[in-house]
Amino acid sequence: MTAELVAWYRSNGRDLPWRRTTDPYRILVSEIMLQQTQVDRVVPRYLRFLERWPTVEALAATTTADVILEWQGLGYNRRAVNLHRAARAVAEHGWPEDLTELPGVGPYTAAAIANFAFGRDVLPVDVNIRRVQERTQQTFDPACAQALFDLGATICLARIPRCGECPLTRDCPSRGRRYEPQRKQSRFEGSFRQRRSNALRAVAGGRDPGDPEAVESLLADGLVERAGGRVVLPETGVRYG
Numbered sequence: 001m002t003a004e005l006v007a008w009y010r011s012n013g014r015d016l017p018w019r020r021t022t023d024p025y026r027i028l029v030s031e032i033m034l035q036q037t038q039v040d041r042v043v044p045r046y047l048r049f050l051e052r053w054p055t056v057e058a059l060a061a062t063t064t065a066d067v068i069l070e071w072q073g074l075g076y077n078r079r080a081v082n083l084h085r086a087a088r089a090v091a092e093h094g095w096p097e098d099l100t101e102l103p104g105v106g107p108y109t110a111a112a113i114a115n116f117a118f119g120r121d122v123l124p125v126d127v128n129i130r131r132v133q134e135r136t137q138q139t140f141d142p143a144c145a146q147a148l149f150d151l152g153a154t155i156c157l158a159r160i161p162r163c164g165e166c167p168l169t170r171d172c173p174s175r176g177r178r179y180e181p182q183r184k185q186s187r188f189e190g191s192f193r194q195r196r197s198n199a200l201r202a203v204a205g206g207r208d209p210g211d212p213e214a215v216e217s218l219l220a221d222g223l224v225e226r227a228g229g230r231v232v233l234p235e236t237g238v239r240y241g
Contacts, residue, residue, distance in 0.1 A: 005144055005147050005151065005167055008167035009146065012150065025090070028102075029083065031112050031113065032109070033046055035076070037076075059084065067081070068081070069233070075197075085104070086105060115142055116145075123145055124145055128152025129149065132148050135156060135177075136174070151167075159180070161174075161177070163176055196217055203233060
């Protein structure tokens with residue numbers, strides 16, 4: 001199956017900016033942004049983020065407040081704080097052998113950085129790759145990671161896979177099957193996530209967030225802090241290093 005997959009990817013692979021680099025910092029930024037955010041939304045924000053902070057040292061030297069403000073609109077703002085903390089850890093100590101030591105970096109993200117930046121023989125298994133593996137009942141070489149990402153994202157879809165266009169369909173025991181709808185994420189409208197988002201936006205704009213419960217949650221995540229009786233973004237006006 002590997003040969004068919006690689007041939008398909010050569011003709012059908014997506015041209016994504018983080019695939020043109022082996023810089024671990026740039027790959028870290030892309031992987032953190034891609035957690036729970038769609039690729040088409042990430043691309044322009046990724047390019048803008050790196051234009052502003054092109055190196056891990058540049059990101060480490062800015063404030064947490066700056067990073068949170070730049071992150072607005074991507075959602076799950078805790079990721080911005082973790083990315084900033086990871087950049088500071090790398091700027092101070094270098095890249096650890098065990099990448100999961102970095103804030104916000106779990107086993108999948110660690111495997112992705114290890115593969116794409118450091119050339120390690122490890123396959124980063126996300127939901128798309130896991131789906132392809134389970135349906136084909138095959139294991140794949142780590143060099144196939146990007147091809148597997150694209151196959152799972154565009155062909156081997158969760159509910160109605162496009163088996164007629166799949167390069168692996170000939171030997172796939174699941175070809176032609178349809179699947180039950182996956183559980184959808186809870187609605188954002190009216191949720192506590194929305195209240196947190198509104199509170200953070202108010203703080204970023206210098207206004208009273210007016211939601212004590214949401215503020216306490218933001219405080220726990222390091223997204224805001226109390227200073228002089230006010231709730232403000234972290235490190236407002238304070239530089240690192």
